[in-house]
Amino acid sequence: xxxxxxxxxxxxxxxxxxxxxxxxxxxxxxxxxxxxxxxxxxxxxxxxxxxxxxxxxxxxxxxxxxxxxxxxxxxxxxxxxxxxxxxxxxxxxxxxxxxxxxxxxx
Numbered sequence: 001x002x003x004x005x006x007x008x009x010x011x012x013x014x015x016x017x018x019x020x021x022x023x024x025x026x027x028x029x030x031x032x033x034x035x036x037x038x039x040x041x042x043x044x045x046x047x048x049x050x051x052x053x054x055x056x057x058x059x060x061x062x063x064x065x066x067x068x069x070x071x072x073x074x075x076x077x078x079x080x081x082x083x084x085x086x087x088x089x090x091x092x093x094x095x096x097x098x099x100x101x102x103x104x105x106x
Contacts (some may be wrong), residue, residue: 021036
């Protein structure tokens with residue numbers, strides 16, 4: 001029984017590490033984005049949102065790419081002992097709507 005309780009408490013601690021997405025916190029405290037990104041992708045149907053809707057929700061992206069396809073990149077945090085950067089990548093279609101999103105490391 002003791003092992004079950006300890007396992008449950010460990011699971012509870014691990015699950016409580018992520019934060020609910022909050023637009024104001026996302027915009028003002030980029031260092032907290034890594035904790036909110038899971039909530040963001042679960043709470044909002046990013047696929048199909050327009051470029052303007054995304055910018056209204058997340059602010060201006062860190063990078064806008066046009067080659068090889070239109071992409072918005074949002075800084076999420078650091079990975080790999082701070083050597084790599086974690087980014088939210090939004091792929092836009094020819095109509096400026098999100099067709100996919102992913103977490104990438106650069």
